Amino acid sequence: MVSYKEIKASNALINDTNAPRVAVFVGGTSGIGKFTVTALVATDASVRVYLVGRKSSEEHTRIFIQELHTINPKAEVIWIEGEVALLAETKRVCEVIKSKESHVDLLFLTAGYAPFGTRKETAEGIEVAQSLEYYSRMLFILHLLPLLGEAEAPRVISVLGGGLERTTIDLDDLDLKKPGNFSGIQAQTQYIPMNSMTLEKIANDNTNVTFIHSWPGSVNTGNVRRGLEPNSILAWFIWLILEPLITLFSFSDEESGQRHLFQCTSAAFGGRGVPWHGPPGINSQEQPENGLFLVNRKCSCTPNAKAMHLLREKAQGKIWDHTQEVLRPYL
Structure with missing residues (x-):
């Protein structure tokens, strides 16, 4: 476990030299992404941040960007509208970023929600969550x-x-069709190992990049109700019962942002970044070097060795092949 005191001490060392100079936040207009952007900008470092979100969030994001500029006038925050549930839109947003930048230091991915409602598909035939x-x-x-x-210490966090x-x-049914x-429940137990297996595969092929699959613990982002019919019994139950319980045991918005900023910057993961004098993080293959780090809510690495070994042996190849087939038209 990394204490909150240690995390704040580490984050206090972030400056123009070691901050991620170009950062892309997908889902940074609300929840954990928003909390982390706020923490990054508040370091007073010179950073350029791309915020990617839906058109419906544009108005309040413009206000958020003004607030960020007040916190740190040196920070440049750029809004990119995109419905990234659509893979064609995701590709378009990536092309915009690639046309503007020669390198990216940080890619922070939080878009999504708990799919407790009925199955809903995008226009491309993929379940939305x-x-x-x-x-x-x-x-x-x-x-x-x-x-x-092209970055000095690149990092990807999902x-x-x-x-x-x-x-x-x-x-036999990776898309649960x-x-x-x-x-x-089945959706989340499906999507989590798919993330870890593919991230590990990409990490093994790109050893210069640090990858983190983060479990944030309880954070009241409001996403638990997203995707539900507003006046359904389940939506009312979550609003009246579940969300107050989540709030009771949750990290505050500020602590969540600080913990994820630590994951974005600390040399505890992969040995590059803000100096870290504690025990080095252990990656998913139980090595103290770059690769994929499975990081829990207390910022400790949890290799989950038994499950990861079995998934690596029986599932990783099938997941990768299937993913390549789905993504090929958009690469």
Whole structure:
């Protein structure tokens, strides 16, 4: 466990030299992404941040950008509108960034929500939460890898459920399209190991980039109700019962932002970044070197060795092949 005191001390060392100078936040207009952007800008470092979000969030994001500029006039925050549940839109957003930048230091991915409602598909035929939490994220990574490769200490963070992988993944129906095969619980237990397996594969092929699959613990972002019918019984139950419980046991917005800023910058993960004098992080293959780090809510590495070994042996190749097939038209 990394104490909050240690995290704040580390983040206090962030400056123009070691801050991620160009950062892309997908899902940075609300929740953990927004908290982390705020923490990064508040370091007073000279950074350029791309905020990617839906058109419906543009108005309040403009206000948020003004607030960030007040906090740190040196920070440049750029809004890019994009419905990234659509892979064609994800590709378009990536092309915009690639046209403007020669390198990217940080790619921070948080778009998504708990899919507790009925199955809903995008116009491209992909379940919405799976597109946001998996396919779109992997497409962003694959498109921006050349720019990440040009950075001094590049880092990719996918916030979902690192360390919570289970081996119950359905390899015969990775997209959960078979009748009766989709539920909120099954979806999350499917999307989490898909993230970890593909991130590990990409990390192994790109050893100059640090990858983190983060489990944030309880943070009241409001996403638990997204995707539900507003006046449904389940939506009312979550609003009246579940969300107050989440709030009771949650990190504050500020602490969540600081903990994820630590993951964005500390040399605890991969040995590059803000100096770290504590024990080095252990990656998913239980090595103290670059690769994929499964990081829990206390910023400790949890290799989840038994599940990851079985997934690596039986599932990784199938997940990668399937992912390549889905993403190929957009690469």
